[in-house]
Amino acid sequence: MTTQITWCPGCTNFAILNAVKNIIKGKEKEFAITTGIGCHGKIYDYLDTSGVYCLHGRTLPVAFGIKMARPELKVMAFSGDGDIYAEGISHLIHMFRYDADLTLVVHDNRVFSLTTGQPTPTTEKGFKSKASPQGVKEKPLNPIKLALASGCKFVARASTLHPQQLQEILERAVEHKGFSFVEILQPCIIFHNDSEMIKKKAYKIEKKLPYKEAWEKACEWDYDDGGKIPIGIFYEV
Numbered sequence: 006m007t008t009q010i011t012w013c014p015g016c017t018n019f020a021i022l023n024a025v026k027n028i029i030k031g032k033e034k035e036f037a038i039t040t041g042i043g044c045h046g047k048i049y050d051y052l053d054t055s056g057v058y059c060l061h062g063r064t065l066p067v068a069f070g071i072k073m074a075r076p077e078l079k080v081m082a083f084s085g086d087g088d089i090y091a092e093g094i095s096h097l098i099h100m101f102r103y104d105a106d107l108t109l110v111v112h113d114n115r116v117f118s119l120t121t122g123q124p125t126p127t128t129e130k131g132f133k134s135k136a137s138p139q140g141v142k143e144k145p146l147n148p149i150k151l152a153l154a155s156g157c158k159f160v161a162r163a164s165t166l167h168p169q170q171l172q173e174i175l176e177r178a179v180e181h182k183g184f185s186f187v188e189i190l191q192p193c194i195i196f197h198n199d200s201e202m203i204k205k206k207a208y209k210i211e212k213k214l215p216y217k218e219a220w221e222k223a224c225e226w227d228y229d230d231g232g233k234i235p236i237g238i239f240y241e242v
């Protein structure tokens with residue numbers, strides 16, 4: 006049973022919800038989902054599938070447990086950037102190594118949105134908020150580089166501003182045998198609206214890349230100023 010939607014009107018999470026709905030439509034019983042805690046986690050309430058609404062940062066170990074117990078299910082884990090790159094980072098690195106057959110979907114809005122906009126590991130330097138009044142001092146984490154360096158065999162970046170491509174990437178990720186990692190740029194229109202910057206800088210990855218070129222592409226944009234933003238599948242083996 007689905008519940009009343011409490012995302013802000015116009016929230017870019019709707020693009021992810023629509024893509025996932027299209028993918029699982031008519032096959033709801035073949036899927037199980039897990040989520041972290043945050044705005045992203047509400048996707049659990051809006052999909053008609055079985056699953057677990059997990060503790061903050063723990064979407065992956067629970068998804069892994071479901072996959073071990075019910076290997077015939079397609080398992081999708083949802084997370085926010087705060088959820089997986091801060092609280093859940095150790096699970097993520099080990100999941101890259103374990104290569105369990107499940108898909109991680111990261112709604113990366115580059116802030117902790119549900120708790121009103123504190124910076125996360127992917128927030129750019131200089132970002133001011135109630136929790137960082139003098140601006141963020143640290144260089145952001147580049148999750149694409151982390152995935153490639155950790156041996157992940159399906160590494161992709163999508164964007165809610167490119168919904169058709171987003172759905173295609175998610176479809177490929179779900180079909181992939183092994184762990185698939187989809188980092189989605191999902192601007193929070195209330196606390197971190199970088200939609201214009203993404204629109205201006207995004208371009209599509211057109212061809213399959215060998216590892217070295219995937220790494221070079223991942224380095225083009227380090228979640229800070231400068232650089233074009235490649236969107237697509239960086240690496241797939």
Ligand SMILES: Cc1ncc(C[n+]2csc(CCOP(=O)(O)OP(=O)(O)O)c2C)c(N)n1
Nearest residue numbers: 043044045061085086087088116117118119
């Ligand atoms: C262990 C723990 N620490 C902190 C919180 C408070 N908390 C709830 S939601 C949230 C922010 C989630 O941010 P993110 O994962 O980026 O998801 P978003 O809301 O941006 O989708 C935090 C810090 C919590 N629920 N549990």
Ligand code: SF4
Nearest residue numbers: 012013016044193194
């Ligand atoms: S706070 Fe941001 S991410 Fe959360 S529902 Fe509103 S627009 Fe969406």
